[in-house]
Amino acid sequence: xDGLQRDAGRKYPSFDNIGGVMKRTWxxxxxxAFAAAGLLSIFFNRTEAVAAGKPVSPRSLYVQNCxxxxxxxxxxxxxxxxxxxxxxxxxxxxxxxxxxxxxxGRGSMPSFKRKLPAAKIRQIAGYVRTL
Ligand code: HEC
Numbered sequence: 249x250d251g252l253q254r255d256a257g258r259k260y261p262s263f264d265n266i267g268g269v270m271k272r273t274w275x276x277x278x279x280x281a282f283a284a285a286g287l288l289s290i291f292f293n294r295t296e297a298v299a300a301g302k303p304v305s306p307r308s309l310y311v312q313n314c315x316x317x318x319x320x321x322x323x324x325x326x327x328x329x330x331x332x333x334x335x336x337x338x339x340x341x342x343x344x345x346x347x348x349x350x351x352x353g354r355g356s357m358p359s360f361k362r363k364l365p366a367a368k369i370r371q372i373a374g375y376v377r378t379l
Contacts, residue, residue: 306375309368313360314376322379332356338379346373 304312311320317329322338324330334357337346350369353359360369 304368306371309364309372310375313364313372317357322376337376340377341379343370343373343377346376 316326317332317334318324318337319326319329323336324334328334347369349357350360350364350372351366352361364372
């Protein structure tokens with residue numbers, strides 16, 4: 249609108265120019281929107297996906313939350329797992345025990361009570377039993 253008024257005042261209403269202004273404005277809005285969405289997703293990505301109940305497989309829940317210490321195979325042979333002396337959780341661990349430890353944490357293992365809803369913790373425990 250600004251462009252239109254300015255051009256009209258100068259007595260050479262150039263519609264090409266107005267198009268240019270509009271295009272630039274749109275581009276700017278798009279870029280801003282994408283940047284904002286990108287930033288938001290960095291902050292809220294995982295917790296939002298979980299909170300919204302989007303289907304995430306038990307295996308990927310395990311990989312996202314546990315594998316850095318316990319390893320994809322549960323044997324805890326990762327750098328961090330060795331350093332913290334994480335337990336080997338392969339071999340069909342009892343789901344009640346896993347649920348309890350994951351919910352409350354133990355020693356250097358963090359509690360997941362605030363990070364994951366109880367239903368996801370149960371799914372992970374079910375997956376751990378298959379390791
Ligand atoms: C920051 C590293 C870390 C992460 C992440 C982590 N753990 Fe642990 N975990 C540990 C450590 C260290 C122990 C040993 C705790 C102790 O007894 O001192 C442990 C112990 C356990 C135990 C007890 C095993 C037993 O036989 O008593 C279970 C079960 C377990 N973790 C499951 C999980 C699951 C499932 C996840 C993912 C939701 C997870 N852990 C994430 C470090 C971690």
